[in-house]
Amino acid sequence: MTPTTASSPAAADFQSIPDMIRAHALAEPGRRALLEEQGGATQALSYGELDRLMDQVAVALQRDGVQPGQAIAVCASSSVLYAAVFLGALRAGVVVAPLAPGSTPEALARMIDDAGARLLFTDAAAAATVADAGLGRVPRIALDGSPVGTPLAHWLAGADARPARVEIEPAWPFNIIYSSGTTGTPKGIVQSHGMRSAHVSRGAVYGYGPESLTLLSTPLYSNTTLVVFFPTLAFGGSVFLMPKFDAAAYLRLAQQHRMSHTMLVPVQYQRLMTRPDFDAHDLGATHMKFCTSAPFHAELKADVLARWPGGLVEFYGMTEGGGTCILNAHLNPDKLHTVGQPAEGHDIRLIDDAGQEVPPGEAGEVVGHSAGMMTGYHGQPEKTREAEWFAPDGKRFIRTGDVGRFDAEGFLSLFDRKKDMIISGGFNIYPSDLEALLRSHPAVAEAAVVGMPSVEWGETPVAFVVLQPGVDVAAEALRQWLNERVGKTQRLAALHLINELPRSAIGKVLKRELRDAYAAR
Incomplete structure (x- = not known):
């Protein structure tokens, strides 16, 4: 794994994230770094405790012969120990491949093999997938004490252990994020320490600091989460990790812990804002809310701005990096239809x-x-x-x-x-235009439009619609309603009512699954 230096900041301006955490541990060892809820009680890890645990992880990796630039894999639900293993591996210069517990056994095996992972850290949430993946001799360490591998407490080095110092360089690989997109074929996106440093550097403008508490309910294997997770810790704040999103629990924790920052994907904002008890919660401590990963519709942005204190920032970009657009929605209320x-x-x-x-x-x-x-x-x-x-x-x-x-x-x-654009009879049809029109119907909660093969037109648009709760409308009536409002080339060939749109763990609509389901009919 040998990255180039073209996209990394100058070494003179670079400080690694593990070194930033150590600085906070030396300055204020008792300040809370990581939090989670267990059995209804909040468990916290201070910066001093996190720093020592990172050392224990780094020493154990060095003991096991895992060299800088080599990889480990983590396939588990988000937790304080997951985060500590991730950060400890970075301290040893080891690359982390965070993997989705919801992967198929075949995909998991391919990703672990592709990364060349020397160890797999896992838990009960991924037990069935891991068991069926046929991982051969890749040693497994259980983060949660479940019988999926060697208990983490047994694997860790002693509490007083100190790792050999590793001088991390900006061009070194930091993590491998696997993105299957809509193809279903995992691609390992190699991000460098320099790239993560660039993410951290822009965090200063968003008010992260020692008093910050960031509440995260998106998974740690997602770049969506990591672009907020690392800056929070780099600036000495606290991160509260939820193993999965639950709207009621999220609002309770946000109010209880005086949440200052958060990252949510659009479908999570939608589920929160439609709760009857949303306005009953005190979210006045919120300083900044972030969103990325999927289309964030203007009407939903406007609702969040009107009813949820604090700023709202939308990031548009890719895990692969390249360029980012930023919409400071609270400063540009007339630009909510854009990504900034x-x-x-x-x-x-x-x-x-x-x-x-x-x-x-x-x-x-x-x-x-x-x-x-x-x-x-x-x-x-x-x-x-x-x-x-x-x-x-x-x-x-x-x-x-x-x-x-x-x-x-x-x-x-x-x-x-670009690959979702429908070319019908030589005309370009943008599914998002049809989806926006469908959502304007009072009976429609969500909609997705895909292109299906057509003998006559090459491709033709087909819609999948989720209705508002308690509403009953015929699919054909809804199709005719839309077709009366669009040009001839945009008319729907079919419209299907479904209970929910298939989504990835971070809220992206999986149009491939819709196409496959329609084709199977």
């Missing part, structure tokens, strides 16, 4: 199918360049090349696959994933 403007120092451009930049005002595929860019897809150089675009001067950009347009003030509006 390019972050400082980020170069975002739009290109056509031939790889040429489009003229101002025209739509094109979004590509980005920044200090935070993946080294590449682990072990997949061809996939890496497919994800790259080079400007005429040789500057490297990451392709997003999204189609968008800049307005006169430099705010980016997105239309759709």
Whole structure:
């Protein structure tokens, strides 16, 4: 695993995240770092305790012969011990591959093999998947004391152990995030310590500090979570980890612990804002709320701004890095239909199918360049090349696959994933346009539109709709309602009512599953 240095900050400006945590542990060892709820009671790990536990993990890895640049895998639900193992591995220069417990056994085996993981840290949440994965001789360590492997307490080095010092460099690999997208084939995105340092550096403007408490209910294997998790600790704040999202529990904990920061995906915001008891909770300590990973509709942003104190920031970007757009929604209430403007120092451009930049005002595929860019897809150089675009001067950009347009003030509006765009009879149809129109119907809670093969048109749009609770409307009536309001080329060939849209763990609608289900009919 040998990353380049092209996307890393200068070594002189670099401080590793493990070193930042040690500095907090030396300055205020008793300050809370990590929290979780067990059996109705809050359990906390101070910075001093976290620092010692990180040392124990690092020493045990060195004892077991895991070298800097080699990888371990973690497949478990979020917990304080999960976080400590992740951070301790980083202190030893070891790369972490955080994996989803909901993966299929086959996908889990492929990812562990692809990462070359020397050890697997797991728990009861992943026990069935791990048992069926056929992982051979990869040693397993149980984070929760369940019989899935050697208990973590037995594996750890002694409490007084101190690891050999590892001088981490910005270009070294930090983690491998596996993203299957809609293809179902895992791709390992290698992110460097320098890339994570770039994420941390922008945290200063969001008010992280020793008094901060960040409540996280998205999983630690997701980049969505990590872009908030690491800056909180780097600035000396506290992180409260929920093993899974539950709207009622989230609101209770946010009020009880005076939450200052949080990251949620759009479907979580939706579920919170529609709860009858939402306004009964005191969320006045909230300083900043973040959102990313899936389309965040303007009407939902407006509702959050109106009813939830504190700022609201939407990040648009990819786990692969490249470029990020940021919408400070509380400062730009007239731009809620956009994903904001390019972050400082980020170069975002739009290109056509031939790889040429489009003229101002025209739509094109979004590509980005920044200090935070993946080294590449682990072990997949061809996939890496497919994800790259080079400007005429040789500057490297990451392709997003999204189609968008800049307005006169430099705010980016997105239309759709390029691969989700439907070409029917030679005309481009953006599913997001049809989805937005469907959502405007009072009976519709959620909608997704996909392109299906058509002998006559090549492709034709088909909709999947979730109705509002207690509402009854015929699918055909809803289809006709939409078709009366769109052009001939946009008309739906079919509309299906379903109980819920299939989503990933971080809320992305899995359109591949909708296509497969429709094709199976």
